[in-house]
Amino acid sequence: MSLTWEEERRPIDLHVHTTASDGDMTPAACVEEAKRVGLAAIAVTDHDTTAGNAEAEARGAELGVEVVPGVEVSVEHEALTVHLLGYWPEANAPALGALLAGLREQREERNPRILRRLAELGYPLDEAELIAEAGGGVIGRPHIAALMIRKGYVASLDEAFDRFLAKGAAAYVERGKPAPEAAIKALLAARAVPVLAHPATIGARSEAEVERLVAQLKEMGLRGIEAYYHAYSPGQIAACLRLARRFGLLVTGGTDYHGTRKPEVRLGCIGGGLCVPYRLLALLKAERGRL
Ligand code: AMP
Ligand code: FE
Ligand code: FE
Ligand code: ZN
Numbered sequence: 001m002s003l004t005w006e007e008e009r010r011p012i013d014l015h016v017h018t019t020a021s022d023g024d025m026t027p028a029a030c031v032e033e034a035k036r037v038g039l040a041a042i043a044v045t046d047h048d049t050t051a052g053n054a055e056a057e058a059r060g061a062e063l064g065v066e067v068v069p070g071v072e073v074s075v076e077h078e079a080l081t082v083h084l085l086g087y088w089p090e091a092n093a094p095a096l097g098a099l100l101a102g103l104r105e106q107r108e109e110r111n112p113r114i115l116r117r118l119a120e121l122g123y124p125l126d127e128a129e130l131i132a133e134a135g136g137g138v139i140g141r142p143h144i145a146a147l148m149i150r151k152g153y154v155a156s157l158d159e160a161f162d163r164f165l166a167k168g169a170a171a172y173v174e175r176g177k178p179a180p181e182a183a184i185k186a187l188l189a190a191r192a193v194p195v196l197a198h199p200a201t202i203g204a205r206s207e208a209e210v211e212r213l214v215a216q217l218k219e220m221g222l223r224g225i226e227a228y229y230h231a232y233s234p235g236q237i238a239a240c241l242r243l244a245r246r247f248g249l250l251v252t253g254g255t256d257y258h259g260t261r262k263p264e265v266r267l268g269c270i271g272g273g274l275c276v277p278y279r280l281l282a283l284l285k286a287e288r289g290r291l
Helices: 027-037 053-063 094-120 127-134 141-150 157-165 180-189 207-220 234-247 278-290
Strands: 011-016 041-044 066-077 080-087 193-196 224-229 250-254
Touching: 011 066, 011 080, 011 224, 011 250, 011 278, 027 041, 027 053, 041 053, 053 066, 066 094, 066 180, 080 180, 080 207, 094 127, 094 141, 094 180, 127 141, 141 157, 180 193, 180 207, 193 207, 193 250, 193 278, 207 234, 224 234, 234 250, 250 278
Parallel strands: 011 041, 041 066, 193 224, 224 250
Antiparallel strands: 066 080, 080 193
């Protein structure tokens, strides 16, 4: 299907979190926000779950906003924080289902340990309150941060991460994650297009380190990289685009929207007044067709 020029440049957002993980707007509310700000499409990419996709797709069909079902998984790669996005995972794909269930189990093991560390530091939190904060969604550190704000322990999400929750901070606890090979294999087996999320913010110390990672992931079957991201400078975007070209990868873009939890992030708004054009989604879709 060929698109007109007007259709190709419609704004989209391919990285959105909902209450199914650590966003604080329901899947339907995210689609409503997309409609309000005039986006043609959004992808729902919750951490370690696809539970929000169906609700978003249903609301999208009602409102005329295209909803791409997706997921975001964390993988273990040396000291880096590597996240993979997967677009259009098939429902009931056994390997991906097992991978996501394993990731959620590792979270369940980690969360009480973080609470214990915080209690030792003099900042007790109630596990039942944490579960309530997540409202049945996959629990992540942003939920712990939200509780800490509510208790008056910290003033902001950033303070909670900087002082307690970020890697290396006082209450940080590592959680078990799959190797990138296993995650990419499971995504491909589910016919999900695997894309490296926010490549400039994985904790790499140099561009060469990112390049090495991308080369390895490409060998494993990676198909794209998220070159447009809400916080990226023109220089970072350019570096991602160079990587994509060098390794023959598709380019995607999204904001990593988390609702009002991260109010500085606006749905569909990449820094510098940029929007992600629908054309990138059309190319991604074509790649899905080849899987
Ligand atoms: P978790 O999924 O529990 O490992 O937590 C990771 C999530 O926490 C990310 O997806 C972000 O939403 C959020 N996050 C990670 N680092 C930071 C940070 N430094 N400041 C604010 N939010 C963060
Ligand atoms: Fe998140
Ligand atoms: Fe991420
Ligand atoms: Zn994300």
